[in-house]
Amino acid sequence: MSTPAAVSFGTRCAGPLSAPTTHQRHHISLLRPLRSRPFPFSFSTTTTNCELSGGLLKPVLFRRTKGIAVAADTYQLDSSEPAQKEVEKKYYFVVANAKFMVDEEEHFKELLFERLRLYGERNKEQDFWLVIEPKFLDKFPDITKRLKRPAVALVSTNGSWITFMKLRLDRVLAESYEADSLEEALASNPANLEFEKPENWVAPYPKYEFGWWESFLPPGSNKDKV
Amino acid sequence: MAAEMALVKPISKFSKTTPKFSNPRAKPCSSYIRMSSSTTTPEKTATNSKKGNKAVIKETLLAPRFYTTDFDEMERLFNAEINKNLNESEFEALLQEFKTDYNQTHFVRNKEFKEAADKIQGPLRQIFVEFLERSCTAEFSGFLLYKELGRRLKKTNPVVAEIFSLMSRDEARHAGFLNKGLSDFNLALDLGFLTKARKYTFFKPKFIFYATYLSEKIGYWRYITIYRHLKENPEFQVYPIFKYFENWCQDENRHGDFFSALMKAQPQFLNDWKAKLWARFFCLSVYVTMYLNDCQRTAFYEGIGLNTKEFDMHVIIETNRTTARIFPAVLDVENPEFKRKLDRMVEINQKILAVGESEDIPFVKNLKRVPLVAALASEILAAYLMPPIESGSVDFAEFEPRLVY
Numbered sequence: 001m002s003t004p005a006a007v008s009f010g011t012r013c014a015g016p017l018s019a020p021t022t023h024q025r026h027h028i029s030l031l032r033p034l035r036s037r038p039f040p041f042s043f044s045t046t047t048t049n050c051e052l053s054g055g056l057l058k059p060v061l062f063r064r065t066k067g068i069a070v071a072a073d074t075y076q077l078d079s080s081e082p083a084q085k086e087v088e089k090k091y092y093f094v095v096a097n098a099k100f101m102v103d104e105e106e107h108f109k110e111l112l113f114e115r116l117r118l119y120g121e122r123n124k125e126q127d128f129w130l131v132i133e134p135k136f137l138d139k140f141p142d143i144t145k146r147l148k149r150p151a152v153a154l155v156s157t158n159g160s161w162i163t164f165m166k167l168r169l170d171r172v173l174a175e176s177y178e179a180d181s182l183e184e185a186l187a188s189n190p191a192n193l194e195f196e197k198p199e200n201w202v203a204p205y206p207k208y209e210f211g212w213w214e215s216f217l218p219p220g221s222n223k224d225k226v
Numbered sequence: 227m228a229a230e231m232a233l234v235k236p237i238s239k240f241s242k243t244t245p246k247f248s249n250p251r252a253k254p255c256s257s258y259i260r261m262s263s264s265t266t267t268p269e270k271t272a273t274n275s276k277k278g279n280k281a282v283i284k285e286t287l288l289a290p291r292f293y294t295t296d297f298d299e300m301e302r303l304f305n306a307e308i309n310k311n312l313n314e315s316e317f318e319a320l321l322q323e324f325k326t327d328y329n330q331t332h333f334v335r336n337k338e339f340k341e342a343a344d345k346i347q348g349p350l351r352q353i354f355v356e357f358l359e360r361s362c363t364a365e366f367s368g369f370l371l372y373k374e375l376g377r378r379l380k381k382t383n384p385v386v387a388e389i390f391s392l393m394s395r396d397e398a399r400h401a402g403f404l405n406k407g408l409s410d411f412n413l414a415l416d417l418g419f420l421t422k423a424r425k426y427t428f429f430k431p432k433f434i435f436y437a438t439y440l441s442e443k444i445g446y447w448r449y450i451t452i453y454r455h456l457k458e459n460p461e462f463q464v465y466p467i468f469k470y471f472e473n474w475c476q477d478e479n480r481h482g483d484f485f486s487a488l489m490k491a492q493p494q495f496l497n498d499w500k501a502k503l504w505a506r507f508f509c510l511s512v513y514v515t516m517y518l519n520d521c522q523r524t525a526f527y528e529g530i531g532l533n534t535k536e537f538d539m540h541v542i543i544e545t546n547r548t549t550a551r552i553f554p555a556v557l558d559v560e561n562p563e564f565k566r567k568l569d570r571m572v573e574i575n576q577k578i579l580a581v582g583e584s585e586d587i588p589f590v591k592n593l594k595r596v597p598l599v600a601a602l603a604s605e606i607l608a609a610y611l612m613p614p615i616e617s618g619s620v621d622f623a624e625f626e627p628r629l630v631y
Contacts, residue, residue: 095631110450110472114473114476146630148630148631160322161319161323163315163318163319164316164319164323164483167316167486170619170620170621171631173631203451204532205451
């Protein structure tokens with residue numbers, strides 16, 4: 001866990017192997033009186049960066065909801081946790097009109113590719129998809145009456161991550177549903193996506209390419225045509 | 227924190243001290259880098275000590291700042307027993323995101339860095355050093371603040387505390403990476419020294435939220451814009467650090483999201499007329515600081531193939547759109563009058579700088595500055611008073627109940 005920074009700050013912090021020690025330190029610093037360190041913060045203590053990784057090594061706080069339990073698995077990406085039970089999986093989603101989701105919000109594309117990269121690096125099976133005009137929306141009349149069409153949903157079995165995506169995107173509606181199979185969960189109605197070119201594009205770079213989202217459509221789905 | 231915000235604090239001190247605005251071309255930058263013995267070349271140290279400069283930190287109006295806050299108030303704010311608005315699921319979700327640690331293995335250098343740095347010569351070299359130094363200071367200032375908040379909030383709110391600690395991990399990485407970059411130029415920032423020697427700007431927690439939120443989000447937009455521009459125009463890719471910006475700035479963006487959640491947990495900071503005034507004030511401070519700063523350093527942006535003003539306006543407009551997702555009011559930066567005002571501020575600022583560089587005695591300089599400073603202040607005030615745009619998170623969507631998504 002020694003980041004380049006840890007080295008350049010002159011603090012030594014052993015790798016993950018030192019977990020128990022780090023953890024102890026963590027504990028000790030919890031018990032210290034709050035005013036123990038003079039302000040401005042002293043910087044030369046050896047705990048500085050160890051505490052950082054101490055946070056990483058701490059057990060996850062579990063909460064009641066299933067969503068969070070799923071999320072805890074995400075954290076243990078590189079551990080060889082057995083796959084979750086296949087029956088009646090819960091799917092979480094955020095949804096908005098297609099233009100907002102895949103045309104305007106370019107940081108959204110970056111987040112999805114970042115996550116895909118991470119899953120690749122850690123050999124984790126993909127658990128998030130983009131669904132254009134999802135069929136499951138029929139179950140949510142309260143959502144559809146507020147939704148411009150065509151719509152695009154981001155669906156994941158990781159409820160905690162969807163909570164984060166709701167926080168990030170803000171102008172989206174979030175809900176969850178259950179389905180017996182992935183195919184059923186991600187079924188979609190045919191739709192064509194077309195976006196008008198922005199009137200005055202002043203960014204010193206071009207827009208992300210039309211169709212970038214195809215990497216995230218459910219497996220086997222028809223790539224939509226222009 | 228990748229960007230700085232400085233205008234807010236010392237306006238009152240304007241006329242007391244002599245050179246408030248710095249000009250990188252006029253003063254050698256090395257005077258405020260404290261050389262660290264391990265990485266400095268002998269020649270550099272020699273030139274530096276010849277002047278007898280003993281590690282002077284130049285605190286200018288527009289320099290990146292170190293922040294401190296009222297930690298006791300922070301503890302009260304995040305005590306779940308006192309504050310019932312804490313949306314635990316949002317904080318748990320953020321904690322998972324930070325634990326995932328997307329950039330755990332991202333910040334690995336290669337030999338391209340040193341080679342590229344050696345090729346950067348002439349005036350651009352100095353400007354590059356300054357860019358690295360300022361960026362490193364800004365990231366490091368985030369590290370210090372988040373680190374301390376992580377420590378102080380452990381008891382009252384372990385989840386929020388852990389997020390702060392993980393964010394300080396990110397900032398430490400960023401600062402360390404930038405400092406390594408300085409070593410390519412045979413320099414290093416002595417961060418331990420900086421910690422002790424720099425002045426800390428005090429902000430109440432509410433202002434820390436506004437300021438750091440903006441800092442993180444504007445940092446994201448700066449980095450991603452540079453990254454995407456250089457991807458399109460690789461001939462300007464003069465130093466490999468920019469290739470790291472795409473993944474890097476996702477950290478900044480997530481940090482911003484955390485402050486968004488913090489503010490949602492404190493609706494009193496978002497929902498009254500005072501909040502609206504403060505929101506506009508912080509937006510303006512951040513945008514003006516960046517614009518003036520960058521217009522003093524056009525050589526840097528031009529050096530990587532950007533038009534400084536266009537770059538800045540793009541960053542301001544995008545940051546403002548992002549900020550409108552949480553702040554109760556933002557500035558109408560897309561109104562062409564806003565840019566005209568910024569441009570006038572740049573002109574006045576250049577005149578102020580010219581006074582500083584003149585041969586006049588300090589008293590005359592101050593006298594000459596008075597009308598200019600007044601003109602700058604009145605431009606800033608006029609920009610502040612432009613009709614704002616009502617905004618906010620749809621989670622507080624009373625402002626538009628029939629919003630269509």
